Amino acid sequence: MSTSRMSLTLGPVLYNWPIARWIEFYNRIADEAPVDRVCLGEAICSKRQPFLDEVILGTVDRLERGGKEVVYSTLALPTTKREVRDIDAMIEAGYLIEANDITTVHLLAGRPHIVGPFVNVYNEEALALHVKLGATRVCLPPELPLASIGIMAAGNDAVEVFAFGRPPLALSARCYHARSHGVPKDACQFVCEQDSDGMDVFTLDGAPFLSVNGVQTQGFVVTSATREVAELREAGVASLRLSPQSCDMVRVATIFRHLLDGHMTQKEAAEALGVLALPGPLSDGFLRGLPGCTAELD
Amino acid sequence: MTRTPELVCPAGTPAGLRTAVDAGAHSVYCGYRDETNARNFPGLNFDRAEMREAAAYTHDHGAKILVALNTFMRAGAADIWKRGVDDAVAAGADALILADIALIDYARKTHPRQRLHLSVQAAAATPEAIVFYRDRFGIARVVLPRVLTVEEIARLTAQAAPCETEVFVFGGLCVMAEGRCMLSSYATGKSPNMTGVCSPPSHVSYREDDGVLAASVGGFTVERFEKGEPAGYPTLCKGRFTARGTASHLFEDPVSLNAVELLPRLAEIGVAAFKIEGRQRGRAYISTVVQAFRRAVDALGAGGRIDFGELRALTEGGRETVGAYKKAWR
Numbered sequence: 001m002s003t004s005r006m007s008l009t010l011g012p013v014l015y016n017w018p019i020a021r022w023i024e025f026y027n028r029i030a031d032e033a034p035v036d037r038v039c040l041g042e043a044i045c046s047k048r049q050p051f052l053d054e055v056i057l058g059t060v061d062r063l064e065r066g067g068k069e070v071v072y073s074t075l076a077l078p079t080t081k082r083e084v085r086d087i088d089a090m091i092e093a094g095y096l097i098e099a100n101d102i103t104t105v106h107l108l109a110g111r112p113h114i115v116g117p118f119v120n121v122y123n124e125e126a127l128a129l130h131v132k133l134g135a136t137r138v139c140l141p142p143e144l145p146l147a148s149i150g151i152m153a154a155g156n157d158a159v160e161v162f163a164f165g166r167p168p169l170a171l172s173a174r175c176y177h178a179r180s181h182g183v184p185k186d187a188c189q190f191v192c193e194q195d196s197d198g199m200d201v202f203t204l205d206g207a208p209f210l211s212v213n214g215v216q217t218q219g220f221v222v223t224s225a226t227r228e229v230a231e232l233r234e235a236g237v238a239s240l241r242l243s244p245q246s247c248d249m250v251r252v253a254t255i256f257r258h259l260l261d262g263h264m265t266q267k268e269a270a271e272a273l274g275v276l277a278l279p280g281p282l283s284d285g286f287l288r289g290l291p292g293c294t295a296e297l298d
Numbered sequence: 299m300t301r302t303p304e305l306v307c308p309a310g311t312p313a314g315l316r317t318a319v320d321a322g323a324h325s326v327y328c329g330y331r332d333e334t335n336a337r338n339f340p341g342l343n344f345d346r347a348e349m350r351e352a353a354a355y356t357h358d359h360g361a362k363i364l365v366a367l368n369t370f371m372r373a374g375a376a377d378i379w380k381r382g383v384d385d386a387v388a389a390g391a392d393a394l395i396l397a398d399i400a401l402i403d404y405a406r407k408t409h410p411r412q413r414l415h416l417s418v419q420a421a422a423a424t425p426e427a428i429v430f431y432r433d434r435f436g437i438a439r440v441v442l443p444r445v446l447t448v449e450e451i452a453r454l455t456a457q458a459a460p461c462e463t464e465v466f467v468f469g470g471l472c473v474m475a476e477g478r479c480m481l482s483s484y485a486t487g488k489s490p491n492m493t494g495v496c497s498p499p500s501h502v503s504y505r506e507d508d509g510v511l512a513a514s515v516g517g518f519t520v521e522r523f524e525k526g527e528p529a530g531y532p533t534l535c536k537g538r539f540t541a542r543g544t545a546s547h548l549f550e551d552p553v554s555l556n557a558v559e560l561l562p563r564l565a566e567i568g569v570a571a572f573k574i575e576g577r578q579r580g581r582a583y584i585s586t587v588v589q590a591f592r593r594a595v596d597a598l599g600a601g602g603r604i605d606f607g608e609l610r611a612l613t614e615g616g617r618e619t620v621g622a623y624k625k626a627w628r
Contacts, residue, residue: 077475079423079450102422106430120420120477120491122370125400143483143492148373169484170474170535173445173622176548180541185628201548202540203519204512209539210481212548217474219484285487291516292484 006233006260007036008253009139009160011116011243012043012073012098014168015213016192019051025244026059030066032250034257035242037069039098041090043076043116045175045214046083047188069096076100076118077171077215099135110134117141117162117241118171124152131158139241142167142223145289146231153236161232163225164252165243166198166211166218166279167292176212196246197279208280209293219292221283226269227296228287229259247276270296302599303565303572306364306464307588310342310577315352315363317581322592325362327395328352328577334367334382336397336419337577338494346385353390362392368417369494370398380404387412395441396420397477406435415464416440419477419491425457432461439464439570443476447625448560452567462570468587468612469575471555471621473535481534485516497533504529521552556618558594558609565598587612 010029013022029038040059042049063070072095074087088107091097099105100118115121115130115138122144130138139160140149153159175185177192177199192199198211198218211218225232225240232240240260242252255272258264264272273282285294307323309315318326329335331343344352349365356363365386371379379398383405386394394412396402397419405414418441422428431437439462442451455463472479479496483489486501501516509525513532520537523529535549557564561572572595574587590612594604621627 077423077445077478079446081453084424084426101424101427102420102430103424103426106426118478120370120398122398122491123373123376123400125371125376125403126398129399129403141480141491143480143489144373151373167480167484169481170479172474172549174473174549174628180544180546180548184626186625199541204522204538204540204545205519206540207518209518210484212541217481217549286483289487291487292480293516293518 004157004238006237007239008034008256008260009071009137009239009241010035010038010249010253011139011165011241012039012041013244014044014216014218015196015198016045016048016190017196018193019055022052023055023059025249027062028250029253030063030068033253035068035253036239037071038063039071039073039114039116041073041098043073043100043118044216045192046075046078046080046086048190049086071096071098071114073098073116074100074104076116077173078103079173105130105133108134112136115139117168122148124154127152127156127158131156137239143286143292146228146235146287147289149232149237149287150235153232153238155236157236157238159237160239160241161225161237162223163240163242163256164273165223165241165245166221167223167286168216168218169210169292170217172215172217175215176217177214180212200279211279219283220280221285221293221295222278222280223286224270224273224282224284224296225287226256226259226266226273227284229266233260245279247278251276301565301568301570303595304570305588305591305595306571306573308469308574308577308579308584309352310337310579312344312348312352314577314579314581314584316355317584318588319356319359319361321585321588323361323588325364325392325571326356327364327366327573329366329368330382330385332378332382333372333492333494334369334379336366336368336417336490336494338369339499339578342577346389349386350389357390363390364393364395364415365389365391366395366417367401368395368397368419370491371401372492376400376404380408384408393438402431402435402437413438417477418443418466421445421475421477423475425454428454428458428461432458437461441465441573444472444555445475445622448563448567448623451564451569451623455568459568463568464571464573465557465564465569466555466575467557467561467564467572468591469555469579471550471553471619473550479535482515485518485534487516497531502532551617551619553617553619554613555621556610556613557620557623558604558606560620560623561594561598561604565595
């Protein structure tokens with residue numbers, strides 16, 4: 001059994017939060033959250049980026065003073081020249097980068113980096129290739145079951161698993177937030193700011209189904225790997241990713257840290273997460289090889 | 299002078315392949331009957347012997363055969379995909395269509411002279427991504443994801459050279475960036491990337507209440523059809539959903555792609571190949587569509603005029619779109 005300490009990564013805020021709230025969120029993370037590294041930066045929509053650019057240096061400084069390793073997350077679906085140029089500028093600035101598209105892996109040209117959950121790494125050979133290309137940590141796509149994770153995590157310390165938050169499911173050139181509000185993408189008025197956990201999507205008979213975050217589609221459920229932590233540790237998984245929702249993320253990080261350190265049982269951790277203001281039911285469907293929408297059963 | 303673009307046509311079955319070749323396809327694409335290709339439906343695809351016969355038939359008629367192994371290898375089971383690569387090469391495939399970076403690496407190392415295409419499932423949407431695959435693995439052609447505008451395709455095509463570009467011009471339309479969509483996996487546990495299926499028939503059900511037919515995928519209602527209304531196949535991203543209290547086709551209307559009006563421009567900017575989607579389609583449909591498009595690309599190559607009326611008529615009764623190729627779609 002592996003005895004190495006599993007670390008915690010806070011993924012980037014994927015939603016369009018008002019900038020004051022964004023700063024406040026990271027300040028609190030810097031001061032209070034027991035996470036080892038923090039990803040920040042815009043991964044979903046480049047139109048949101050200018051707001052972050054103005055304040056990001058201050059936030060990076062604050063997080064580093066709080067003892068966190070800081071990672072700069074990059075766009076998951078860059079298509080324009082300007083988007084690619086902006087990614088390149090962040091690489092040149094010397095940040096530790098999280099690549100969320102092969103474009104960024106190419107621009108990194110072998111420099112050490114992190115691979116985020118938007119890159120298709122589905123097997124041990126693809127993982128080894130990314131490590132050879134400079135990846136020091138790879139957050140696996142959320143649909144991978146424990147069986148695959150176990151094979152991939154063996155014999156390396158590069159594997160990170162998406163352990164909390166609404167699962168990222170799809171990306172598009174089209175903005176569904178804008179479409180839903182009847183405004184063109186180029187004049188979207190940032191309507192996505194209205195939904196701090198994404199816009200809930202229901203079936204015609206009212207069943208909760210998905211969540212929309214601009215050009216991204218997420219699951220309605222909230223991933224939770226509390227029940228699988230022991231198996232993930234056993235398999236050699238190096239870190240768990242906690243993806244920010246609007247609930248108390250300091251509390252979420254504390255619960256996972258307590259669970260990893262043996263200060264909380266799996267049942268206590270699940271109960272503690274369950275009382276938070278979550279946007280959907282907890283789910284470990286993907287990890288168990290079931291449909292990702294499957295809610296956790298007691 | 300515009301080069302005649304290659305017409306790449308779907309071949310879901312051996313009979314469908316012969317139909318497409320006879321109808322004038324420059325090349326056909328097909329896959330093995332297992333999880334290695336992204337159209338892993340019962341009743342479709344080729345066993346080993348059929349693939350060898352298909353290659354012989356295609357070559358005898360002066361056409362090319364492209365074998366798609368474009369799902370992502372399952373951890374611990376890479377041999378299934380590698381065997382597919384080896385067998386396709388042995389069968390005489392003119393090119394392999396691949397998406398998984400590790401399978402591409404294997405194919406390049408094991409078969410250094412084999413022509414490799416990058417599947418749309420790899421979603422290479424920038425010049426940098428294409429150069430990554432071109433320079434590391436010698437990818438000869440990239441099938442572009444349907445998230446780009448024509449002008450973006452022009453820029454990509456120029457920068458990708460000598461790697462060619464291939465674009466979808468007709469058939470089903472993915473709304474999401476291909477190879478980066480887990481909607482089906484979320485609703486049914488069956489995933490395009492891992493299992494090679496999307497919104498699979500095994501998870502589709504219909505129920506009728508009060509004369510209204512409700513179609514579900516994985517238990518989620520995605521469309522309701524009034525009495526007398528034709529009931530289309532329920533695909534997750536083209537269903538009707540409720541957001542902000544309003545029901546709508548939130549992601550996309552139930553439309554298919556028809557980029558006929560863009561063919562001259564796509565040829566002019568140097569796109570090497572036009573792809574028709576639809577390995578699951580019947581032979582009559584394939585025959586009609588392939589013949590019409592072959593006439594169009596021949597006209598393009600000869601500097602003549604395309605009969606747009608004939609191509610538009612192909613989707614008569616159905617609804618069509620040029621999708622992301624025009625910026626307003628976004």
